[in-house]
Amino acid sequence: MNEYVITAENLTKSFGDFTAVDRISFEVRRGEIFGFLGANGAGKTTAMRMFCGLILPSSGKASIGGFDVYRETEAIKRNIGYMSQRFSLYDDLTVQENINFYAGIYGMSRKAIREKSAPLLKQLGLEAERNALVGSLPLGWKQKLSFSVAIFHEPKIVFLDEPTGGVDPITRREFWQMIYEASDRDITVFVTTHYMDEAEYCHRVSVMVDGRIEALDTPGGLKKSHGAASMNEVFLQLARKAKRKGD
Amino acid sequence: MRTLIVIIQKEFKQILRNPATIKLIFVMPILQLIILPNAADYEIKNINLHIIDHDHSALSRRLTENIRATGYFRIEGYGTDRKAARHAIETEKADIILNIPASFERNLVREGKSGLMIEVNAINGVKGGMGAAYMNSLIHRFNSDIRTEWTGDERFMQAGTIGTTSSFWFNPEMNYSFFMVPGILVLLLTIVAMNLTSINIVREKEIGTIEQINVSPIRKYEFILGKLVPQFILGMVAMTLGFGIARLFYGIVPMGSYLTIYLFAAVYMFTILGIGLLVSNYSATQQQAMLASFFIMMIFVLMSGQYTSIDSMPEWAKWIARVNPVTYFIEVMRRVVLKGAGPGDILPELGIMSAYALLTNSLAVFSYHKRS
Numbered sequence: 001m002n003e004y005v006i007t008a009e010n011l012t013k014s015f016g017d018f019t020a021v022d023r024i025s026f027e028v029r030r031g032e033i034f035g036f037l038g039a040n041g042a043g044k045t046t047a048m049r050m051f052c053g054l055i056l057p058s059s060g061k062a063s064i065g066g067f068d069v070y071r072e073t074e075a076i077k078r079n080i081g082y083m084s085q086r087f088s089l090y091d092d093l094t095v096q097e098n099i100n101f102y103a104g105i106y107g108m109s110r111k112a113i114r115e116k117s118a119p120l121l122k123q124l125g126l127e128a129e130r131n132a133l134v135g136s137l138p139l140g141w142k143q144k145l146s147f148s149v150a151i152f153h154e155p156k157i158v159f160l161d162e163p164t165g166g167v168d169p170i171t172r173r174e175f176w177q178m179i180y181e182a183s184d185r186d187i188t189v190f191v192t193t194h195y196m197d198e199a200e201y202c203h204r205v206s207v208m209v210d211g212r213i214e215a216l217d218t219p220g221g222l223k224k225s226h227g228a229a230s231m232n233e234v235f236l237q238l239a240r241k242a243k244r245k246g247d
Numbered sequence: 248m249r250t251l252i253v254i255i256q257k258e259f260k261q262i263l264r265n266p267a268t269i270k271l272i273f274v275m276p277i278l279q280l281i282i283l284p285n286a287a288d289y290e291i292k293n294i295n296l297h298i299i300d301h302d303h304s305a306l307s308r309r310l311t312e313n314i315r316a317t318g319y320f321r322i323e324g325y326g327t328d329r330k331a332a333r334h335a336i337e338t339e340k341a342d343i344i345l346n347i348p349a350s351f352e353r354n355l356v357r358e359g360k361s362g363l364m365i366e367v368n369a370i371n372g373v374k375g376g377m378g379a380a381y382m383n384s385l386i387h388r389f390n391s392d393i394r395t396e397w398t399g400d401e402r403f404m405q406a407g408t409i410g411t412t413s414s415f416w417f418n419p420e421m422n423y424s425f426f427m428v429p430g431i432l433v434l435l436l437t438i439v440a441m442n443l444t445s446i447n448i449v450r451e452k453e454i455g456t457i458e459q460i461n462v463s464p465i466r467k468y469e470f471i472l473g474k475l476v477p478q479f480i481l482g483m484v485a486m487t488l489g490f491g492i493a494r495l496f497y498g499i500v501p502m503g504s505y506l507t508i509y510l511f512a513a514v515y516m517f518t519i520l521g522i523g524l525l526v527s528n529y530s531a532t533q534q535q536a537m538l539a540s541f542f543i544m545m546i547f548v549l550m551s552g553q554y555t556s557i558d559s560m561p562e563w564a565k566w567i568a569r570v571n572p573v574t575y576f577i578e579v580m581r582r583v584v585l586k587g588a589g590p591g592d593i594l595p596e597l598g599i600m601s602a603y604a605l606l607t608n609s610l611a612v613f614s615y616h617k618r619s
Contacts, residue, residue, distance in 0.1 A: 052462045074464060082462040086455035092261050104253030105463050159462075 003030045005157055005188045006051065011060035011069075013046050020046040022211035023060060028204075030156075031186040033179060035199050035219075038208030039239045044192045045085075047208070048159055051190070052082055065156040078106070081150035081158035081187075085165060089146055091135030095126055098134055099149060106153035120148055140171030144178065151182050158182065160191040164198065176201050196232040207235060210244045250465060254473025258447075262477060268443060272485050276435045280492045283431050284424040294378040297324040297332045297341035304352035306393070313389055314345075319381050336368050343367050343378050355393075417585045424497045429580040430553040432489045436512065437519055437573055440482045441544060444523030445536040447474060453533060471612055475520050482516050483509070502587030508580065511593060514600045515576045521607025528614045547573045572603050 006028035013021040021043045028034045038044045049055045051064050053073030062069040065079040089098045096117065103113045121127045124144055134142060143163060151158050160179075164172045176198065179189050183203075191202070199205050199219060206216040215222055215238055219231055228234045262268050296314065300307050314320050323341045324331060335341035346364040348354075355361040365382055367375040451457040460470060486509075493499040501508060523540065530536035549555065550564065551573040557565060568574050575596045582588040590597075 054458070054461055074466075077462055078464045080462065082459065084455060084458050086458070088456050088459035090257070090261065090456060091454070092264050093257065097257070097260060101253060101257045102459075102463075105250050105460075105465050107249065107464070 004028065005030045005065050006190065008062040009060055011047070011050065011062045012058050013050055013055065014058045019211050021050070024208070024213045026206060026213060026216055028188055028190060030188055031183050033183050033189045033191065033201070033203045035202030035205035036190060036192045036208070037199055037205055037235060038192075039242055041244055042208040042242065043211040044208055045161060048161055048190070048192065052080060052159055053077055079156045081153070081155040083146050083150040083158070083160045083163050085162045087142055087146065089134050089142065089149065092133060094131045094133055095121070095145065096130050098145070099152060102149045103152050108153055116152065120152070124148060140167050143167055144171070144175060147175065147178055151187055155187065157188040157190060160189065162192055162194065164193065164195065172198070196230065196235055199231040199235070205231070207238045209238055209242050214238050214241070250469050251473055254465070254469060255476050258473060258477040262481065271442065272439055272481050273488065276439070276485050276489050277492060279435060280428065280431060280489055281496060284427040284497065292319055294320050294343060294374065294381070295323040295341045296320040297335045297344045298322060298347065299327060299329060299332050299344060300325065300347045301327055301349040302347045302351040306352040306355065307347045310347070310389055314385060317381070317385060336366070339368070341368065342371070342374055343382060345382065425499060425585060426581070428493045428497055428499055429584045430551070430577045432486060432493065433573060433576045433580055434548055434553065435489055436482055436486050436516065437547060438544060439485045440478060440516055440519040441523045441526075441540045442537070443478050443481065444474065444520050445526040445530065445540045446533055447478070448524065448527035449530050449533050449536040452531065467612060467615060471524060471615060474524070475517070478520055479516050483512070486512055499584065501584040503583035503589055507583050507588065507590050507593065510590060511576065511579050511597060511600065514597060514604050515572065517604040518572050518600060518607050521604060521611050524611035525607060525614065528611060547571055550574070551577055553577055572600065575600055
């Protein structure tokens with residue numbers, strides 16, 4: 001279980017003379033739930049976009065699922081799932097049509113999609129809404145569906161960018177239940193969040209401040225080393241050092 | 248291939264589910280084709296005429312009747328009051344004043360000649376000029392009519408006259424809808440193609456789904472083809488609908504083959520779709536895309552020879568018209584529909600259009616980046 005699926009070494013991204021991500025280095029193991037914390041503007045989204053092959057790094061090394069972030073971005077894309085801050089299913093397509101589309105562009109056959117979507121819809125409790133337009137669903141259901149669609153093609157790694165923003169606590173708990181199930185299936189979960197209770201659920205957590213990783217450990221380890229009672233305190237201690245203004 | 252089919256399926260579902268696009272594709276062409284050819288043509292009718300008749304003779308009344316009978320003039324006023332006539336021109340009620348002097352009939356009978364005066368409101372230069380020309384030829388004909396009556400057949404007259412006989416080719420009845428409808432069909436196809444594509448991709452940018460596409464293994468050409476093919480099919484459907492209306496309402500059946508038209512239309516569509524894609528690549532919001540394609544459409548339409556004759560444009564404007572793809576399609580469309588041109592006759596235009604299609608689409612693929 002010590003196989004690394006994400007490795008970063010001095011990975012840096014600059015925009016002009018602004019260094020959004022400043023020499024970050026870490027590894028993530030297969031099946032791990034890795035929490036990627038940081039205040040707004042700390043550089044989380046930029047780092048994640050580099051891992052997903054959406055932007056090229058300025059310097060440093062990184063590999064995702066064994067593929068290089070400079071040269072093998074298309075191979076990376078075949079092996080990851082991604083759920084952005086913005087809701088990214090099509091409101092004017094039905095639940096089933098969204099599944100068909102996203103699974104289809106990852107090359108899944110019609111038969112495989114059909115076989116897999118029935119139990120999924122049952123698990124999500126969306127059997128009755130199968131042919132309803134996604135736009136008509138409540139936000140919590142949309143987010144759970146988004147996540148399910150992001151891992152429908154069984155990627156090695158799934159990147160979640162603030163997946164539970166604006167979602168009620170009950171749905172958030174259910175959402176994390178789904179993340180655990182994915183992790184049990186050996187899907188590595190790389191997640192950013194602003195909810196510190198969610199940080200406690202992660203196997204390991206990194207905290208980014210001004211483009212650098214200031215701390216990286218298990219939630220328990222971080223609390224111990226910072227003499228804090230909760231992840232919230234840890235985060236506040238670290239984030240106060242930030243000189244950069246959030247956006 | 249499977250990816251492409253999946254994208255095309257998704258596009259069709261979204262397009263057909265959106266009532267606005269359905270209207271754009273089906274209702275707009277029908278309405279435009281029914282309304283525009285009847286309203287927007289070069290023919291000048293309803294020229295408002297004010298007649299000042301100081302003569303009140305049989306001859307002046309007969310001239311008035313002749314003018315009325317042509318159907319081109321609407322006699323707005325008739326009388327002897329010069330002030331009233333001036334007022335009618337000033338308030339835009341009249342376009343032309345015809346002055347019949349007091350001794351019009353007497354002079355003509357006694358001295359063998361007489362004069363009339365036409366005053367024209369030239370604010371609308373085309374209407375005024377055409378009106379004056381109509382009036383002149385009308386008076387000329389009236390003149391020869393009475394000469395024939397009074398002196399017998401022109402053949403027995405000493406002075407010879409030159410007569411002209413006109414034969415109108417390709418559109419013998421000088422039917423304006425034959426001239427207008429093919430061009431309007433082209434413009435419709437252009438609007439449908441350009442608006443749909445440019446708005447479509449920008450919409451994905453706005454709602455954020457484009458990012459989800461960009462992290463997927465979809466290839467650039469798959470994404471762009473997946474967007475182009477449905478629009479292409481819809482454009483063709485809109486054009487077919489347009490031809491149906493042209494046949495039903497105006498009895499227009501191309502002299503050449505539909506095949507020639509569709510062949511050219513296919514290449515043309517890809518050119519316009521490419522432009523639409525380019526617009527969307529450089530626009531961040533749907534409003535931006537709308538404005539940009541509206542601007543391009545304005546130039547395309549006004550510089551295409553549909554509503555204004557290219558031959559009478561200044562040299563620099565002719566160049567714009569010459570690089571305008573719409574010009575080529577309208578030209579080809581008129582040639583095939585009215586003259587019966589075949590594929591061999593439109594080869595140069597087809598070549599140019601293919602080059603355009605290649606150019607715009609290469610630029611579109613080149614400027615679309617999955618990576619920012």
